[in-house]
Amino acid sequence: MQTNIKRRIFLKGSAASSVMGAAITAGLLTPQALLAEWNEAAFKEKDVVAAIKGMTGSESSEESDKIHIKAPDIAENGGVVPVSITSDIEGTTQILILAPNNPVPMIAAFTLGEGALAFARTNIKMGKTGDVVAVIKAGDKTYTAKKAVKVTIGGCGG
Amino acid sequence: MAKSSIKLRAKVKDDVVEVKALIKHPMESGNRKDKKTGEAIPAHFITEVVCEHGGKTRLSASLSGGVSKNPYVSFKFKGGASGDPITMNWKDNKGKSDSVESKIK
Numbered sequence: 148m149q150t151n152i153k154r155r156i157f158l159k160g161s162a163a164s165s166v167m168g169a170a171i172t173a174g175l176l177t178p179q180a181l182l183a184e185w186n187e188a189a190f191k192e193k194d195v196v197a198a199i200k201g202m203t204g205s206e207s208s209e210e211s212d213k214i215h216i217k218a219p220d221i222a223e224n225g226g227v228v229p230v231s232i233t234s235d236i237e238g239t240t241q242i243l244i245l246a247p248n249n250p251v252p253m254i255a256a257f258t259l260g261e262g263a264l265a266f267a268r269t270n271i272k273m274g275k276t277g278d279v280v281a282v283i284k285a286g287d288k289t290y291t292a293k294k295a296v297k298v299t300i301g302g303c304g305g
Numbered sequence: 306m307a308k309s310s311i312k313l314r315a316k317v318k319d320d321v322v323e324v325k326a327l328i329k330h331p332m333e334s335g336n337r338k339d340k341k342t343g344e345a346i347p348a349h350f351i352t353e354v355v356c357e358h359g360g361k362t363r364l365s366a367s368l369s370g371g372v373s374k375n376p377y378v379s380f381k382f383k384g385g386a387s388g389d390p391i392t393m394n395w396k397d398n399k400g401k402s403d404s405v406e407s408k409i410k
Binding site for chain 2: 185186190226227228229231246249250251253254255256257258259260261262263264266267268269270271272
């Protein structure tokens with residue numbers, strides 16, 4: 148029985164990969180797009196509103212004071228800016244971190260799993276002084292908040 | 306086993322597990338240029354980080370080159386107990402990946 152199940156999975160897998168292979172050869176998909184469900188479009192989008200839409204499907208977000216952004220007022224090193232986001236919005240499922248002044252505004256998207264609290268923390272790069280924008284998805288709505296961070300040495304290099 | 310690129314710490318306090326991870330990775334955004342040659346340094350960054358516990362995905366994060374070098378990721382969840390195994394894995398834009406298993410303290 149066990150072998151049968153494995154065989155099925157194997158067959159299913161190889162069928163799927165040959166379809167993918169065909170798609171690559173046909174030039175329909177670039178190998179990079181196949182790596183994961185990583186949302187390449189949203190991570191390449193230069194426009195903040197479009198990037199948020201690409202990630203959450205939502206066109207407009209409401210500003211909310213229930214989102215708390217912890218980030219330094221002045222970042223001496225733009226290469227490492229600690230940012231933590233906490234949301235008091237009920238039903239939070241996704242937390243996005245953006246820096247609109249960066250070459251690529253979308254920095255990270257955290258999708259909360261079962262039992263996860265509405266909190267995420269990471270270190271981000273900031274090219275120059277600007278806002279850190281947090282976007283919270285709850286249900287089919289999105290909410291935003293922002294905090295200004297002054298960067299003395301940019302972290303996007305060049 | 307080779308040492309993992311991930312340092313994973315999980316600690317339970319008042320029913321909430323706080324997970325902290327530090328991953329060794331260059332996180333090149335692709336926007337930087339080599340100062341000597343002037344050539345663009347190709348993008349090389351982690352795209353996905355997944356943390357699992359008790360057969361459930363507790364967090365999945367998509368990252369870009371805008372996350373700092375040697376990224377730090379922290380989050381919290383309910384439903385874990387001291388001694389439980391917890392795993393984290395990442396993959397990057399070049400198809401490389403790594404994983405680690407730790408125990409909740």
